[in-house]
Amino acid sequence: MYTTQMDAAKRGIVTREMEIVAQKENMDIKELQQLMAQGKVIIPANKKHTALDPEGIGRGMRTKINVNIGISKDCCNFDIELEKAKKAIELKADAIMDLSSYGKTGEFRRKLISISTAMVGTVPIYDAVGFYDKEISDITAEEFLDVIERHAADGVDFMTIHAGINRETVRRFKKNGRLTNIVSRGGSLMFAWMELTGNENPFYEYYDRILEIFAEYDVTMSLGDALRPGSINDSTDAAQIEELIVLGELTKRAWERNVQVMVEGPGHMAINEIAANMVLEKRLCHEAPFYVLGPIVTDVAPGYDHITSAIGGAIAAASGADFLCYVTPAEHLRLPDIDDMKEGIIASRIAAHAADIAKGIKGARDWDYKMSEARKNLDWDKMFELAVDGEKAKRYRESSKPENEDTCTMCGNMCAVRNTNKILKGERIKIL
Incomplete structure (x- = not known):
């Protein structure tokens, strides 16, 4: 039996909290245990906090x-x-x-x-x-x-x-x-x-x-x-x-x-x-x-x-x-x-x-890649889904509607993304 998460890590015991954190952080459980045993990573988790969805804090963690x-x-x-x-x-x-x-x-x-x-x-x-x-x-x-x-x-x-x-x-x-x-x-x-x-x-x-x-x-x-x-x-x-x-x-x-x-x-x-x-x-x-x-x-x-x-x-x-x-x-x-x-x-x-x-946290850039992909495709719903504050992003978009749905009121028909996409597909564009 272990007393704390650190004690368990030192003894080589895998706790439920360690399993959850390792999965969330895409980290090998043995690496996580080693870092916890050294005090470089912690999982704050009082034994009486039964509603807790545990998180790790420290080296290699988000x-x-x-x-x-x-x-x-x-x-x-x-x-x-x-x-x-x-x-x-x-x-x-x-x-x-x-x-x-x-x-x-x-x-x-x-x-x-x-x-x-x-x-x-x-x-x-x-x-x-x-x-x-x-x-x-x-x-x-x-x-x-x-x-x-x-x-x-x-x-x-x-x-x-x-x-x-x-x-x-x-x-x-x-x-x-x-x-x-x-x-x-x-x-x-x-x-x-x-x-x-x-x-x-x-x-x-x-x-x-x-x-x-x-x-x-x-x-x-x-x-x-x-x-x-x-x-x-x-x-x-x-x-x-x-x-x-x-x-x-x-x-x-x-x-x-x-x-x-x-x-x-x-x-x-x-x-x-x-x-x-x-x-x-x-x-x-x-x-x-x-x-x-x-x-x-x-x-x-x-x-x-x-x-x-x-x-x-x-x-x-x-x-x-x-x-x-x-x-x-x-x-x-x-x-x-x-x-x-x-x-x-x-x-x-x-x-x-x-x-x-x-x-260089594992997976951190993936979020940005997906957002950039949605922007290239002018997929507004996907952008709202991925945004840190999708509610605000959607509210801004809807507060100022463009003439064409594949643009915004900042650039309109001069939208660089839309026009470049069209040119690369061999399509003609109209600015006026």
């Missing part, structure tokens, strides 16, 4: 995307968040994180896990304040650990644990200073707790206890980047790199307990720094899968950060990142609505697919 949902004190309608989750699954998101930060979230979390075929992630520190109805400084280390265990028992597949921000990394952050300080919500809460209590980060101090919980339920450790840069001015600074070094050490400790790991990364970052940061993470964190927010490549586009993020995400994934956290047009402005969520998902899926082409 780049996956995550969608964030969840209530806040100002927007606390769980029904709307559940609709978002259903829409995210429909739009082929690979993972959904419940980032609820207000009230009693357990019932919603369990409902989400019961219906979600996508991986489900959480950030337990967000839930602690609402669960105990206490100020952050009044929560004890033991209470933080209890919340983690509750999430694991509910069936959460991966959890963001901000264990890399400890007394030493805080000292480095304070010594060097930053323009935008700490922008990670979980990181800022843990920083506040440490400063207000004078204690060490309990996620760092009691990391082995957390690993015991994760191993029992087979929860994947998502090592949170509490000190990720919140502006391009702060990227690749001393605090970010020192935390990354700590995350690499924590990665090895998790692997010793057969706990699967992915490492979270920046944040805001200029384009010319992205590739180097991906190499640095893989080096310092021993090729554990890398999960990035964006990166957002410029700070001046509120309302369009799904675009700034997609630019950075495509470069990051092409350079080695394995998992993209979507960003919506509402980033930095408000809680996203369902339309914002859709735009964020589509932008992230485009970025992920563009990166998969660059990485």
